[in-house]
Amino acid sequence: xxxxxxxxxxxxxxxxxxxxxxxxxxxxxxxxxxxxxxxxxxxxxxxxxxxxxxxxxxxxxxxxxxxxxxxxxxxxxxxxxxxxxxxxxxxxxxxxxxxxxxxxxxxxxxxxxxxxxxxxxxxxxxxxxxxxxxxxxxxxxxxxxxxxxxxxxxxxxxxxxxxxxxxxxxxxxxxxxxxxxxxxxxxxxxxxxxxxxxxxxxxxxxxxxxxxxx
Numbered sequence: 001x002x003x004x005x006x007x008x009x010x011x012x013x014x015x016x017x018x019x020x021x022x023x024x025x026x027x028x029x030x031x032x033x034x035x036x037x038x039x040x041x042x043x044x045x046x047x048x049x050x051x052x053x054x055x056x057x058x059x060x061x062x063x064x065x066x067x068x069x070x071x072x073x074x075x076x077x078x079x080x081x082x083x084x085x086x087x088x089x090x091x092x093x094x095x096x097x098x099x100x101x102x103x104x105x106x107x108x109x110x111x112x113x114x115x116x117x118x119x120x121x122x123x124x125x126x127x128x129x130x131x132x133x134x135x136x137x138x139x140x141x142x143x144x145x146x147x148x149x150x151x152x153x154x155x156x157x158x159x160x161x162x163x164x165x166x167x168x169x170x171x172x173x174x175x176x177x178x179x180x181x182x183x184x185x186x187x188x189x190x191x192x193x194x195x196x197x198x199x200x201x202x203x204x205x206x207x208x209x210x211x212x213x214x
Contacts, residue, residue, distance in 0.1 A: 002096040004105075005136060012105035013147055017133050017155040019107035020099060024126055025162035027088035034083045034122040044087075044120050048180070049077050054190035055183070062192045069205060073183055076176055085122040085173050093185060096132045121184075123167065124177030128185065128204055130155055140199035156210050168212045175209045 001020075004012050034044075055063060055070040063070075076082065091098070091112045100109040134151040135142035160168040182204040185193070192198055 001099040001101055004101065010145060010147060013133065013151050014154050015105035016101055017151045018158040020129055020133060021155045021158035022162050023107060025159055027090055028123050028163060029087045029089060032087040034085045034087055045077060051188065052077060055187050058190040060191045062195055062198045063187065073180060082122045082173060082177055084170060085124065085177055086167060087120045088123050089118055090121055090126060091118060094126045094129050122177045124174035125181035127178040128182045131204055142200060142203060160212050165214060171209060171212045178209065179205055
């Protein structure tokens with residue numbers, strides 16, 4: 001996917017946005033619930049809670065401005081708010097470097113699906129992909145392009161139409177799951193995973209998913 005930006009083939013982005021939205025929807029496990037194994041020592045929730053606790057107690061100066069966000073994630077996990085969402089099976093993390101597209105902008109493949117990379121998370125956890133689809137990464141910020149509104153519109157319309165209506169209606173929960181995904185992408189062990197990306201961390205956390213329109 002990153003070649004689309006490198007080769008300035010921006011006309012492919014709207015079609016590519018729809019393809020990736022469908023991919024994220026297809027990761028959903030039908031009939032599943034994020035409540036499964038909630039009290040298990042090996043549940044996804046337990047692993048995430050450990051990461052949040054480490055982040056709250058961080059000594060990394062890059063993360064100190066986000067402490068209140070981490071505390072909000074702790075509250076969300078303690079209250080079990082995301083249990084109403086279905087689970088997805090995801091790879092180590094969707095990115096512009098592990099998604100492959102055809103010259104027409106169609107999805108042709110995805111790598112990093114080794115068993116030790118795969119894990120379960122609530123649906124919406126990887127919706128932050130919208131950032132590198134809709135905008136050009138400029139080092140310390142994302143720069144929108146002329147087609148950004150169309151890209152966003154087609155991404156969200158496709159994603160919502162690719163999941164059950166009763167799940168799509170839980171837009172606020174999908175928003176929280178996306179924020180949690182942004183956290184997990186950027187923070188591990190109480191430290192920033194990608195210090196160079198810290199300037200975009202706030203923008204990703206504050207992104208607002210558009211409302212679902214049946």
